[in-house]
Amino acid sequence: MTTLKTTPQLPDIEALSRNASLFVEQFGRTAATYMKPLEGDGIPTGPSEEVGDVVRTLGTVAEKWLADPQKTLEAQAKLSEAFITLWGSTWFRMQGEAPQPVAVPEPKDNRFAHADWTTNPVFDFLKQSYLITSRWAEGLVEGAEGIDDHTRHKAQFYLRQIVGALSPSNFVLTNPELLRHTLEENGANLVRGMKMLAEDIEAGKGELRVRQTDPSSFEVGRNVAVTPGEVVFRNDLMELIQYAPQTETVLKRPFLIVPPWINKFYILDLNAQKSLIGWMVSQGLTVFCISWVNPDERHAQKDFESYMREGIEAAIDAIGAATGESEVAAAGYCVGGTLLAVTLAMQAATGNKRIKSATLLTTQVDFTHAGDLKVFADEEQIKGIEARMAKQGYLDGARMANAFNMLRPNDLIWSYVVNNYVKGKAPMAFDLLYWNADATRMPAANHSFYLRNCYLENNLAKGKMVLGNVRLDLKKVKVPIFNLATREDHIAPALSVFEGSAKFGGKVDYVLAGSGHIAGVVNPPAKPKYGYWTGGPAKGRLEDWIAAATENKGSWWPYWFSWLEKQAPARVPARIPGSGGLASLGPAPGTYVRMKA
Known part of the structure; x- marks a missing residue:
């Protein structure tokens, strides 16, 4: 049986207990920070409309598959076959053999770069299970019959967000690198991460604004925007x-x-x-x-x-x-x-x-x-954006920043979530990402015209x-x-x-x-x-x-x-x-x- 290359150092139980208490305490402060914007009228400001559109869009895809029981059975059989092959491959690995993997990450996918994702059979199984399931789901969206191109495009985009969020690389217990890191630090990383999480929620006025760089390292006119x-x-x-x-x-x-x-x-x-x-x-x-x-x-x-x-x-x-x-x-x-x-x-x-x-x-x-x-630019979604803009006269810059980050969720969202809130590491100073976070608002009339005349109606x-x-x-x-x-x-x-x-x-x-x-x-x-x-x-x-x-x-x-x-x-x-x-x-x-x- 293949084992981890190095044996993790046993945690300091006393330090681990102390950090667990600090984590719970910091979690309470984070929750209070999240709830603070709701204290006035108690009306949530979360993205309920967006969630509703995700459910409707993916529900449309599911309906098309369920309408044809034979195709549904074939899709289920395809997934089962892949997992049976993976279980067999894992069994052979446990016996000391080296079978070919069933699923491998894309060359530019850095989430599974740590050696333990390959050398440890347990984490290799988790990795391949995730890849098999996510690619199977992507195939369902691609192969769904009877849906228009825009709905399919939205479904592919939303699925990419969900798949990115559910990656085992995002969680301590399913990521060997994070597990090692947490044990080595006796959980201190999670305490620091929770503190940064609270700070980022406060910076976003109740909504999480994931930091991508150290904003204190830059100042407009001092080390960015410097040409005389x-x-x-x-x-x-x-x-x-x-x-x-x-x-x-x-x-x-x-x-x-x-x-x-x-x-x-x-x-x-x-x-x-x-x-x-x-x-x-x-x-x-x-x-x-x-x-x-x-x-x-x-x-x-x-x-x-x-x-x-x-x-x-x-x-x-x-x-x-x-x-x-x-x-x-x-x-x-x-x-x-x-x-x-x-x-x-x-x-x-x-x-x-x-x-x-x-x-x-x-x-x-x-x-x-x-x-x-274009995922954000159908009639229903534009009406929702216009309704929000009508209340304040502009679109909040954070919404546009989030939309751009969602174009590459693994690189621009989840890598920073893991680094900041799980590893407890402050991101590096990077001028381009400082600029990216320096958000601007959009006037209601201008943004509505742009969305309708360009993205919607061309x-x-x-x-x-x-x-x-x-x-x-x-x-x-x-x-x-x-x-x-x-x-x-x-x-x-x-x-x-x-x-x-x-x-x-x-x-x-x-x-x-x-x-x-x-x-x-x-x-x-x-x-x-x-x-x-x-x-x-x-x-x-x-x-x-x-x-x-x-x-x-x-x-x-x-x-x-x-x-x-x-x-x-x-x-x-x-x-x-x-x-x-x-x-x-x-x-x-x-x-x-x-x-x-």
Whole structure:
């Protein structure tokens, strides 16, 4: 019989008893923290609507299987056969043999990386049982007949959340690494974890907000959002930052960055080594960046048109006042890119064509293949979101953060639950995850318009979106477009960006970077982690485009700058923020970015 490689040290009974008492005491405090928000009116604020949708969706799948007894029996027999094989394999292992495993984790699944998951027959059995059962359940959803694509997509997404939560790697008694750790610490890890759990529930005002990094290690303007500049314009929706030059001359045409309002802009300015903004400035661009306000109830009626008029259009006006230039190049990231595309369509329709080129970073304009976020965008769920927003005028930023984390639950939720609350270890300081937790709210009118017109009805791609009584048609957009996708993007899938390229009327340079939604974009030339693929126009199937594309080593940033510079290579003396037509209102990164949700 195979045994554990090392014998765990016997626990200190006295210390274990003391920590057990402390754990019970801390559990009581945690429960009190959870109940505190309910003391006013006693109305729970938990996600009951979401749970109801999970039950209804998975219930629909179950009904389809139960409606056909023969298929149900076949499915049960398949599961039983797999377990009989596993029991036989485990029996042979107990006799000292080495049979092939029945189920193995995916190569990138780090939950079962500890050696004891393989060397110890008991934990190996638990691991394989979990894998067999979860894959069997996934097969039921995939094979259910008579359900529409959206219901199947939701069922797959919800099942992934449930399967992730029930993994034996999440619990002390079923995880050999956690069991060893707890015995070695005599349970002190659980006491620390319970204390952090209470703190995170308090930070979430009654709902668990799992910490992913040490927030005390970062401060906006000190070690994130550090590129020097000045705020040169401010209105109710945004501050406009003009960055200080690093070269004697700059491209004559100024450059405007439109970040998403669902996150803060400094993902593009995390630190000096990883800052896309800082790198742009170093290449000789006069860079302006919008910093959106963190909205509250006063901004409830600010809609998509408001963000276009008071955001992008107001920024271009301000850039003209600061530099004397009437034309700009612009880049939009994620939903900021969607807003930029909408603005391009509006300018094409009205003749006010001040944006001469557009760079779209992991941006969707066609939401047909919008990925797992479409799970949250059917009529029933949008009505529920609208009802919640109507009460306070905005959507709480924590809800969007949770939705993004649920796209990769094992990596972004359960790994931190185990590390924080079971191992009792504070997470490492990581600037990207600090930014990820720095949540922003969404105004009710804007978010409702976005969900309905983009995710639900796909009106922009269909040429049916109307803003200010103007019907928008992307085919009228003729300016050059650099359209960047990333291969592993869960938010703006590469296929979605690829097919969106065909919606524009002008030349689109589709480029595919490695990694995902953030790491694929923030990939500096000085220390590149991923390459990129170039292959001309986005035509035909994405698979064929990739097969014929040229793989390039290093960062896509220099390739992009070459594309941009060729359009308008003329240079002028560097512009100093605050010395032109607009005075400085204060140093970058400004005041709006410091507002907490």
